Amino acid sequence: MLCDIRSSRELFKRTTEMKSSPLLGEARARLMGSLFGHIVLALSAELSLGATEAALPPSVRLVRCLGVVILLFAIHVAAMRCLSGYRERERKGQGFLLALMIFGVVAVSVGKLFSLALINYGSQHHMWQGVGVGSLLYCLPFAMPVLIVRSILGLQAGFVAALYQALVMGAYIPMSGITAGLALTTSIVACIEFHRVRSRSAYLRAALKIGLAALPFALFSTVLYPPTGALDIFVRFAGCFVGGVISGIVAVGITPVVEYLCGYASDMRLIEMATLDHPLLKELSVQAPGTWNHSMVIGMMVESAADAIGANPVVCRVGAYFHDVGKTTKPLYFAENQTPGDNRHGKLNPSMSALIIRAHVKDGVELSRKHRLPQVIEDLIAQHHGTSKIEYFYDKARKEAEEAGNDPESVDKTLFSYPGPKPQTREAGLLMLADGIEAAARTIGDPSFDRIQGMVQKMINKVFSSGELNECELTLRDLHIIAKCYTRVLSGIYHQRVAYSEPAEKVSEVPGAGEAARSVEGDKKERRVENLKRLGVE
Numbered sequence: 461m462l463c464d465i466r467s468s469r470e471l472f473k474r475t476t477e478m479k480s481s482p483l484l485g486e487a488r489a490r491l492m493g494s495l496f497g498h499i500v501l502a503l504s505a506e507l508s509l510g511a512t513e514a515a516l517p518p519s520v521r522l523v524r525c526l527g528v529v530i531l532l533f534a535i536h537v538a539a540m541r542c543l544s545g546y547r548e549r550e551r552k553g554q555g556f557l558l559a560l561m562i563f564g565v566v567a568v569s570v571g572k573l574f575s576l577a578l579i580n581y582g583s584q585h586h587m588w589q590g591v592g593v594g595s596l597l598y599c600l601p602f603a604m605p606v607l608i609v610r611s612i613l614g615l616q617a618g619f620v621a622a623l624y625q626a627l628v629m630g631a632y633i634p635m636s637g638i639t640a641g642l643a644l645t646t647s648i649v650a651c652i653e654f655h656r657v658r659s660r661s662a663y664l665r666a667a668l669k670i671g672l673a674a675l676p677f678a679l680f681s682t683v684l685y686p687p688t689g690a691l692d693i694f695v696r697f698a699g700c701f702v703g704g705v706i707s708g709i710v711a712v713g714i715t716p717v718v719e720y721l722c723g724y725a726s727d728m729r730l731i732e733m734a735t736l737d738h739p740l741l742k743e744l745s746v747q748a749p750g751t752w753n754h755s756m757v758i759g760m761m762v763e764s765a766a767d768a769i770g771a772n773p774v775v776c777r778v779g780a781y782f783h784d785v786g787k788t789t790k791p792l793y794f795a796e797n798q799t800p801g802d803n804r805h806g807k808l809n810p811s812m813s814a815l816i817i818r819a820h821v822k823d824g825v826e827l828s829r830k831h832r833l834p835q836v837i838e839d840l841i842a843q844h845h846g847t848s849k850i851e852y853f854y855d856k857a858r859k860e861a862e863e864a865g866n867d868p869e870s871v872d873k874t875l876f877s878y879p880g881p882k883p884q885t886r887e888a889g890l891l892m893l894a895d896g897i898e899a900a901a902r903t904i905g906d907p908s909f910d911r912i913q914g915m916v917q918k919m920i921n922k923v924f925s926s927g928e929l930n931e932c933e934l935t936l937r938d939l940h941i942i943a944k945c946y947t948r949v950l951s952g953i954y955h956q957r958v959a960y961s962e963p964a965e966k967v968s969e970v971p972g973a974g975e976a977a978r979s980v981e982g983d984k985k986e987r988r989v990e991n992l993k994r995l996g997v998e
């Protein structure tokens with residue numbers, strides 16, 4: 461009984477602590493901000509799309525607007541609970557998504573006004589007789605904002621945008637549910653079609669598929685609203701493709717502007733950046749070839765794992781290319797760029813070495829800002845080490861303190877830890893894991909499949925138990941898939957080939973060469989053990 465009372469007190473205390481925690485306060489503020497954004501979206505639809513409707517009493521309009529706000533917000537809350545990809549983007553992309561939806565509402569109301577003006581002009585000049593406003597509905601770019609959201613914020617945010625679009629269009633352009641269905645179907649097709657955007661022609665393909673998806677609704681409307689003639693039928697069916705093409709053209713024109721103004725990046729912009737033409741990558745390949753090679757291998761690893769767990773493979777690959785650009789300022793202080801016997805840290809004390817190594821994250825972020833890299837890449841640079849410890853130098857500092865007769869606990873941990881933040885997205889989590897695993901893979905003496913698999917598992921367990929993945933959405937199932945992908949890619953790269961029966965160079969014929977080769981092999985082995993210790997694997 462006493463235990464129950466104690467535990468309920470404990471529970472109450474914890475709940476009170478949670479209620480007053482800054483994280484909860486931040487979440488509540490985000491939720492309120494999001495509610496405000498949804499109110500603005502509903503009001504803009506009411507004032508633009510609703511204004512062109514037949515006069516409705518203000519009370520009806522108020523109820524309609526309230527209903528739309530409640531439903532929009534319900535969609536948002538449900539998506540936050542169920543869709544991890546949407547939850548990740550919501551932190552920074554919610555305002556952006558709502559702004560694009562408002563832009564979509566304005567674009568559709570402009571299209572609707574233009575249709576009305578066209579019909580009026582036609583009736584005055586006895587042109588396109590019998591074609592109604594309802595038939596021109598198919599020319600409206602319902603899928604346009606969803607195309608932009610999908611290309612910049614990803615699939616799950618695109619699906620949420622599609623639901624928003626269907627709700628708003630269904631509420632303000634009522635035609636027996638045809639509008640809601642048309643907006644929803646074309647938007648979902650836009651989302652699915654944009655799975656892999658590798659060139660501008662993807663927009664054209666999306667436009668055609670949007671048109672095809674709208675055709676059944678045009679057919680359905682001919683049953684519900686019998687056409688007045690052949691021209692009316694033609695306008696309805698051709699309008700499906702006109703709507704698709706307008707959506708594609710506006711999206712392809714607007715996306716680069718949005719990317720430039722808001723610091724976002726679509727997959728296409730990221731692909732454009734991931735070439736040797738980019739000055740930062742060019743400098744990395746010249747100044748720090750070891751880091752360049754490490755980044756390329758990580759790029760392959762994270763791309764394959766991201767594909768397997770449903771994260772964004774392009775963001776991962778390009779993030780991997782840029783994650784260590786900060787090393788270009790002092791490349792020779794990093795193991796992958798050093799030659800045997802040239803260790804710059806030999807003459808430095810551990811805290812100075814840690815300071816130099818920690819600085820590559822800060823330098824990387826600064827370089828990223830200087831070169832105006834997209835926010836998503838800057839975040840990956842900042843988060844790729846999280847708040848992990850630089851264990852090798854921390855242990856060295858503790859050892860030195862002990863040898864000097866001081867308490868090893870007096871060594872300041874913060875001097876040997878990366879500044880963070882911890883990975884906030886699945887892509888950042890993937891990069892953090894790949895970074896450590898690739899470096900460890902280089903140190904394996906005999907890189908057989910089993911050894912690589914064991915090392916990958918060990919490194920993933922180590923990062924997971926350190927708590928560095930606590931703030932990203934990677935699940936245990938994801939970690940299992942990631943381990944498989946990383947093992948497969950690394951085995952393909954580092955797995956030793958079957959030895960030839962005769963050596964390519966006959967070293968034994970050179971006097972003393974055998975001994976020299978053995979001593980070189982011994983040095984290599986020592987170096988591997990040292991590197992493994994540095995990475996915390998041994």
Ligand SMILES: [Fe+2]
Binds near residue numbers: 783784820844
């Ligand atoms: Fe790094």
Ligand SMILES: [Fe+2]
Binds near residue numbers: 754783784895
């Ligand atoms: Fe790295």
